[in-house]
Amino acid sequence: MSSSLLSLHDVSKRFNQKTVLDQISLNVQAGEIIALVGPSGSGKSTLMNAIMRSVELSSGAIFIEHKNIQDYRNNKTYAQKVGMLHQQYDLVKQLEVVHNVLAGRLNHWGLWQSLLSLIKPQQRHIAEQALSAVGLAEKINQPTAELSGGEQQRVAIARLLVQNPMLILADEPVSALDPANAQNVLALLTKLVREQHKTLIASMHSVEYAKAYFDRMIGIKDGKIVFDLQTNQVSQQQLNALYGLVKTD
Ligand SMILES: Nc1ncnc2c1ncn2[C@@H]1O[C@H](COP(=O)(O)OP(=O)(O)OP(=O)(O)O)[C@@H](O)[C@H]1O
Ligand SMILES: [Mg+2]
Structure with a gap:
């Protein structure tokens, strides 16, 4: 069995008729420090809320330590697995x-x-x-x-x-802060996560901060993963395409 802490299998979410998460599959190992990036409305918060169990999936499944998150019956038990930091x-x-x-x-x-x-x-x-x-x-x-x-x-x-919790989800944890405070909080958060052998997934508006503090970057657009790479492998071209800054076709 792999050491996967979190895995998503073809996760989709529709709100009314709109597909907000479109067959997302993903594996996260314990100890990873991951930034979720993508334009406004791409599905970052919905993805985190789905892992938190506050959004019900339309299809697919999410596993924490190989157990379907639906099967953690008790919220207290689940809180020892996953915790969230809000903006x-x-x-x-x-x-x-x-x-x-x-x-x-x-x-x-x-x-x-x-x-x-x-x-x-x-x-x-x-x-x-x-x-x-x-x-x-x-x-x-x-x-x-x-x-x-x-x-x-x-x-x-x-x-x-x-x-x-083992896994910390942070939804734009520093977007309400000025740059000095933002960097301070990110440095602290990532340091504590490393020291305490936890795992972090944070949605980030700032690609610059995502590059500076995170090891892996996942780009989401229209509810789909468009890249999933080590942070230093992400090219400017990929970022431009993600944010629609240049034509890709
Ligand atoms: N409860 C809801 N009911 C209906 N539509 C929703 C709901 N929550 C989110 N959406 C829609 O789902 C899409 C994705 O929203 P989400 O909040 O996940 O985006 P995001 O990537 O976090 O954006 P931002 O960067 O602005 O925070 C948006 O179009 C949003 O309007
Ligand atoms: Mg959001």
Whole structure:
């Protein structure tokens, strides 16, 4: 058996009559750091949401560790396999940073422990550890709303570290950030993924950042994979064709 962590077999998705994912097949090994690139509307978010199980497939199948993702009955179990980082950090802004970070723990906790944690943070040391990993240890009791965009995205990364999934999906994780913060967050995210032997798939609007931080690049257009290469093998011509900058026929 191969060491494939994730595999997609002829995955298609239609919304109403429109085909948004068109027979996508793909294999990802544990430890890979992959950028998904392609024009707006090409299907990147839909693909990630399908892997997250928040979009139902029209046909095809997705496997994590050779098991159909439909067969992970329990969301808690699935959260140990796959976690997602969003463009808008979806933190609860009114709460202190510590509560947002420990929300990553909800999959491991029962209801009472989760509710109790809102009064008195449970396992504060877990939050401290994750916040130090993202360089925000001193912000643990700060209201989340008082943090900058880049800092909030780092809190969201700390929450993912606490959730501790094998595969991290990131949907345009830095497109709401200025260039300095964007590079900071990408450098941090890819470093942590490497150090902790996780696997990352991120959709990226910036090809420049995709080249700088990712090992493998998958180009998607109209719901189809148009290239799937090591980042340093992707040519300018392929990128131009992907974004429709030149005529290819
Ligand atoms: N829930 C939905 N219902 C109907 N159509 C949808 C839905 N979600 C996505 N679509 C359509 O599917 C297509 C692909 O959308 P998707 O969000 O996956 O693109 P994307 O590559 O992530 O684009 P962007 O780079 O702008 O984020 C678009 O045409 C979009 O309008
Ligand atoms: Mg998208």
